[in-house]
Amino acid sequence: MRSALTCLVNPQSIAIVGASSQFGKVSGRPLKHLLEKGYRGKIWPINPRYTEMHGLTCYTSIAALPDAPDLAIVALPAQDVLATIRELGRRGTRSVVVFSSGFGEMGEAGKAMEAEMVAAAREYGMPLCGPNCLGFINAFENVYATFSQYADRETQSGPIAFVTQSGAFGTAIAALARQRGLGLGYFINTGNEADVGFADLMLTVIEDPRIKVAAGYLEGVRDGEALIRLAKRCQELGKPLVLTKVGRMAAGARAAASHTGSMAGEDAVFDAVIRQYGVIRARNEEQLLDMAQALAACPLPHGNGLGIATQSGGAGVMMADRAEEVGLAVPPVTDAIRKRLVDLLPAFGAAGNPVDVTGQFVGEPELLRESVLTLLDDPNIHVGIVWLQLMHAYVDVLVEILTETCRKATKPCLVCWVAAPEEAVRKLAAVGIPVFQAGERAVDAAAALVRHGEAQRRWQQRAPQAAHAVRTLPRLPDGVVPSVQGVSLLKDAGIPMAPVALATSEDHAVALWHKFGKGVALKIESTAITHKSDIGGVLLNLNDEAAIRTGYRSILANAARHCPDAKVDGVLVQPLASGHVELVVGVKRDPSFGMIVMVGSGGVLVEVMRDVAFRRAPFAEDEAARMLGELRMGALLDGVRGKPAVDRAQICNLLASLSRWAAEMEDQLEELDLNPVLVGPDGPVGVDCVMVIRHDASPAKR
C-alpha cells in the first residue's frame, strides 16, 4: 500500500471540504485549478448546499463520500477544523491539507486548538500539512491542492522540488522560477508544520525519480534530526539539497522571532551542520534558483577549478574575484593549453584563464567553440563559464555554437549571457542550457556544482562508522561535575587533559606540589563557583612551599568572602601546562541538532574575533580537519613569528574523540568548556574543564 505521505503528494482522489463553486474563493480555487489543469484522479467536492458543482457530484457530508479519499483539502474557519478532521479520520481519509489560519500563529488559544487538531489527525494516522498554509502543487499529476497565486498561471512541471515554510515569499520564488522557465515538479508550502514539516514532505517528494534537485526555503528548523535524515537521503540518492534560510544576522533573527514566534537556533550552527551533511546553502531567492537551475542541468565537476571564457576582460576579472571569494580556483592554463589557445585566438585576445576571445568570434564561430573546449581540456579546470553580452544580430549562430560546445564538452559548462536576447534564452532553454544573467551569479551556480560534487565524493568515500565498544557511561547527577571527575571522564574518552588533583588541606596541597615536581596553579574547586578567577580563586605559577601554603589560604579566604554560601570542595593543584597556541573547545546541546562541538581561537581572539567553527557530533578526523580549515587563525597553527607549526592531526584526534564521547553523552551532557586547550610540540592538552550535566532536556533523538 502507498504510504500516507505519498497519498498526500500524489493522491488518486481529493475531497474538498466546504468546496465553493465560486472560483475566486479560497475554497473554490483548488477546484478551479484541478478542473482546468486536468487532474486525472477523482474530485469530490463536499458542500451540503449543492448536489452538483461544475459538473461534478457534490457530496453533502464527509460520511457521504463514495470512498475514503487519498487527500482532503480543508479550508474552513479554524473553529470548525477539529470536528472535520475527526470526521475525515472516521471516513478513512489518508491525508489532509489544512489552509485555515488562526492556529499556532495566533497565541495560546490557537496553539491549544492546533495541538488538539494534530492529536485527532494522528489518532487516525492521517498526516496533516499545515495549518495556515497555501497548500501544494504536484505539477506532474496536476494536483492543485492550493490557493497560491502561483497556480493562477501555467505551472510547468520539472526536475525541481520546492518546499517552502513561507507562503507569500514561497509563491514569489515559484513565480521567479516560472519566469526563467524553470519547472517545479512540486511546490509545497508547509505553513505552521503542526504535524508534518519541511523535511518530512521533502523526504517524500525527493523519492520521485522525476525530481533531480531539492530546493527549500526555511525560516526555522523545527526538527533538526529530520533535516539531517533528509540531507543524508539526498546524498544517497545523489540529489542535491539547496536551502535558503533567513535569520542569518541578529537583526534578522529578531525579526524571525517576532514572525515565527519561535527563537531560531544560532545561525552559525545551522550553517555548519547543514554543510557537514552536504547541503548547499543559498543566500537568497535568486541564488537559490541559480543554483537549482545549474544543478538540474549540469553534470558534476570533479574538482574546483573554474575556466572562464569571455568577450570582456573586465567581466572575466569580476568572475575571477567572485570565484576566489567562494573558494573556487581559477588556475592558470598549462603550457600546452596556452599554446593551443594562442594558435586559436586573434592577437588582441588573451590566451589564459580567463580567456578573452574578444568579439571576433561573431565572424568565426568556431573560435568561441574551440576556445571553450580547449580551456575545458585543461586538467586543472573542472567547470567552465562562457560569458557573452547582447549580440542581438547573432542569436542563431551563437545558439548553435553554444549548443555544440555544451554537447561536446565533457565537463559542465555554464552560459552567462548579460542582457541576452529573449529569443536566445528561449532557444537555449529548449535544448536544456540555462542562461545566467550576471557573471557573479554564474560563478555562484558553478560553486554549487563544485560543492555538490565534493559532498558526493565525501559521501562515497565516507568511512564506515567505526564500531565503538558501547561503554557503560556513568549516570551523573544534574549540575556542574567536579573538575577531577570531569577530567577523568574525558581522559577515559581519549581526550588529552592536563593532570589535576584536589587538595583538601594545605598539607595536601604541598604534597601534591611535591608529587608533580614543578610549578603549579591553584584553583578554587566548588561546583557553585564557575568563574574562578573573577573571585580571586586562581593563582598561577607557584613553585615553593610557602607560596603554596599562602596561596591555599588566600584562595579559600577569597571564596569565603565572595561566595559565602558556596560549598567548597577544596583547591585544585595543577602543574603548569605549556603550548604556544591557545584554543577553546566546547560542546553544547543545540535545541535543533543535538550535540554540537565547537573549536575556536583561544585567548583574546575568541572574544574579539569570534573565530569559531561548529560541527554536529559525532564526526571523524577528516571533518575535524575541515573545522580547523575554517578558522581564520589557521596561520597560527602553521607557525607565525618564528613559532613552530603544531600537529593538526593531534587536534583533529582530540576533536573527533570528543565528538564521539559527546554523542554518547547526549542524554545527560548539557555543556562542556575546555578553555584553554594549549597546543605545543607534544600536541594539545585541555587545561581547564567545566562540564554541566542536565538530563531530561528532550535532546533530539538520533
Added chain:
Amino acid sequence: MRSALTCLVNPQSIAIVGASSQFGKVSGRPLKHLLEKGYRGKIWPINPRYTEMHGLTCYTSIAALPDAPDLAIVALPAQDVLATIRELGRRGTRSVVVFSSGFGEMGEAGKAMEAEMVAAAREYGMPLCGPNCLGFINAFENVYATFSQYADRETQSGPIAFVTQSGAFGTAIAALARQRGLGLGYFINTGNEADVGFADLMLTVIEDPRIKVAAGYLEGVRDGEALIRLAKRCQELGKPLVLTKVGRMAAGARAAASHTGSMAGEDAVFDAVIRQYGVIRARNEEQLLDMAQALAACPLPHGNGLGIATQSGGAGVMMADRAEEVGLAVPPVTDAIRKRLVDLLPAFGAAGNPVDVTGQFVGEPELLRESVLTLLDDPNIHVGIVWLQLMHAYVDVLVEILTETCRKATKPCLVCWVAAPEEAVRKLAAVGIPVFQAGERAVDAAAALVRHGEAQRRWQQRAPQAAHAVRTLPRLPDGVVPSVQGVSLLKDAGIPMAPVALATSEDHAVALWHKFGKGVALKIESTAITHKSDIGGVLLNLNDEAAIRTGYRSILANAARHCPDAKVDGVLVQPLASGHVELVVGVKRDPSFGMIVMVGSGGVLVEVMRDVAFRRAPFAEDEAARMLGELRMGALLDGVRGKPAVDRAQICNLLASLSRWAAEMEDQLEELDLNPVLVGPDGPVGVDCVMVIRHDASPAKR
C-alpha cells in the same frame, strides 16, 4: 569659449574620418546613428572616394572641411592614426575620439605609437578619448560617437552619466540599464585612456545639470588624484558617485593584470580612499544599477534607520538580515507608532518593524498606504522599503496606492516587487518610482541612499583645512633614516614616541641606562639592518649594569657575525614602554593615491587577521575615528578580559598628526612603520620606527 572637453561630449560639429557609407561597419555606425537618431549639429563625413554620403556632403580630406570640427571620430587602422591626428590638429579640431585598437594594449610597439599619438594631440590642445574604445553617446543631444551595440536600439536619455573603462562589459551594463527603463544621459567608454581618462570625462559630464548621478565601471586607477578631484566635485554638486571596480581579490587582480597590462594598486587602499571621499562602491553591475536607480529617484535619508513593510514575514527577515550586514539599523518602532499600527492591521499582521501587512490590503488598499506612512512617521526610521509579490489581479489598485504612498511620504521609500507584473513596473516607472526585483537588492539600494546622505552631511560639516604653519622640512637623503633622527622628526610632528638614544660605546650605554632610570631594551642600530631581532640584535628588559655591558657586546657580535658588511652606528637604548593594546601604524606612498596611512591590530593579529584600515593623508581626527571603527579589534580598544578601555581620541590624534606630516613629506617619504604602537592609560606611544626616504618616485601631485 567652451572647453575642449565640453566640445568633446557635446559637439556642435562632428567630422568622421574615413566614414563608410556601409552602416554595418565600425566607420559607418556612428554616421547611421547620428542620422537616424536626429543629431542636430553638423555631420561631416570624410572619405576621398565620395562627394556625398547618405545625403550629406562628403569631404575628400580633413583640410577640405568647411570649418574646424568640435569633434573628430577616428576609426582608421592604428598605423594611419598619427598622421590623421596631426592633420586634425592643423585643421583646428577641438577634440578627438579614437576607436582604433592596436595601441597600448598590444605590447611595446603599440605603446610607443600611442605615446606619439598623444603627444601630437596634446601639441594641438585636442583632448583625445581612447584609443581602443567604443566611443560615447550623449543621449540628450543625440551625439552618437560610438560603434557600441548599445546604440543599436533606443538609448533613452536620463539623469545618469555612465563612464566605463570596459567596452564590452560597459555595453552590457548600459543594455541592462535600458532593460529597466533607466536613462543614461551619457554613455562613455574610455578605452586605453591614453590621454583623457575616466575622471576627466566624468568631471566634464557631471557638470551637466540634467545629470543627477555619476556611475562608473573601473578596472584600474590611472590617475588617483583626478579621481579624488572628481569625488570632491561630486560632493560639492551634491551628486552621488557610484563605482564598480573589479580586481577585488587576488585572483581577480591577477586576471586584471593580464587584462589591462598594468598592476592594479591594492584594492583595500582603493576601497578605503574612495569611501573617505564619499564615493559609493557597488560590488557588481546589478548593484551599480540598483544604486544608481535609487539615487536618481529618491531624496536622501537623514539617518540609517530602515523601515520595512511586507506581505511576507520571511521576506522581512531576509531584508533585516541584509540591512544589518550593510550597516543599516532596523529599529523597533516606538510605542506610539506600534499602537497606531496595531489599530490599523488585521489581527494576524505584525505591528513592528518589519511590519507585516499580510495579503489583507488587496481588499483594503488604505491598509498598505497607512501602514507604510505610519512606519515612516517613526523618528528612528529614515528610509522605507515596501515589499510585494505577484498580484497580477491588483495592478491598478497597487500602482495607485504606491504612487500615493510615495507622494505623501516625507522620507525616501523604495518599492521591491518580486515577480511583479510588467504592467505595474511600467506604470510605476512612468511616475518616477523604480521597482526593485529582490529584497536584498532593495536594501543595498537603500544603503546607497544612506551612505550618500552621510557623505553629504560629512561634506557640509567638514572643518576648514586647518592652516598649518608651513614648516621647512629637512631634505633627507634616500635610504633608511637613523632611528634617533626618525623619532625626533616624528616627535616634532606631534607624534608621541618612546624615548630612545644611541649609545656608541659600552660605557655610554650604561650611562644612558642610568639616565633613563629603569629597565631598557638594547637594539642594534644600522641602516643596513632592518630586521633587527632576526639577527639577535634586540635584547629586552635589561636592568643592571652587567647585563647592559654583556648585552651591548653580544648585540655587536651578532651583527658582526650575521651582517659583516653592515655599517653599524651603535646600539639604541630605549626604556621599556608599556601599554596593553598593541597597534601597528604605517605610511606608504601608493602609486595611485599618494600617501596612505594604515592602522591595524598589532602583534599576532596583524599577521593572522589582516585587520587593518587605510586612509589617504592628510585627514582629520573624525576620519581617524572611522578608521578605528573599521577594525575588528575594536573590542580590544574598549577593554576585554578586565583590561581597561584606551582613549580612542588620543589614537585619533596620533593618526591625524601622522597623516598631516606624511602629506607634507610626500615628495620624499617612501614608507614608515611604527610597530608596535603601544596604547596604555597614558595614550599611545610609538616604540619602534623604520622610516625610508626615496625622492623622485613621481608621487601623485596634489
